[in-house]
Amino acid sequence: MKIYQYLLAPALLVVISSAAFASSPRSQIVDFYRQQAGEDFSAERGKQLFSTRHDGGKPETPSCTTCHTSSPKNTGKTRVGKPIAPMAVSRNADRYTDLKKVEKWFRRNCRSVLGRECSPREKGDFLTFMINQ
């Protein structure tokens, strides 16, 4: 073997394996929140956030389920009756793939429902729940 072959083989391996394990946009978003939260997420806590009736927000939107329905697999409805595609990733592969969109709607919906923004941990919990639905 010539010297360049010794150098090339490991380099190729790195390229191949990083292509195989390259993280999806969705897992990059979860990682982004994990770095901010500094802890692991819980699908169970995400489910609670999604289905609990909260105080502190607008009276007409006490829960995420007000618009997204009690099952993430269902088509939801806005306050004016426009359909909202299911939140479950198994039903909607486009979900949570664009950080700007994810941030925009967390900001808006957490304010409406909780009367405050969601924490990075809450966002990560919510996504972890939805990714497994």
Ligand code: HEC
């Ligand atoms: C007033 C109705 C309403 C309520 C209540 C609501 N949402 Fe939503 N949500 C929407 C709409 C409308 C969209 C944007 C349309 C779409 O993505 O299909 C959306 C989108 C989102 C998205 C972006 C999804 C993506 O594909 O990136 C997230 C995240 C989200 N909502 C989280 C929540 C959470 C968390 C709660 C409860 C704290 C909640 N929503 C409550 C109406 C609502």
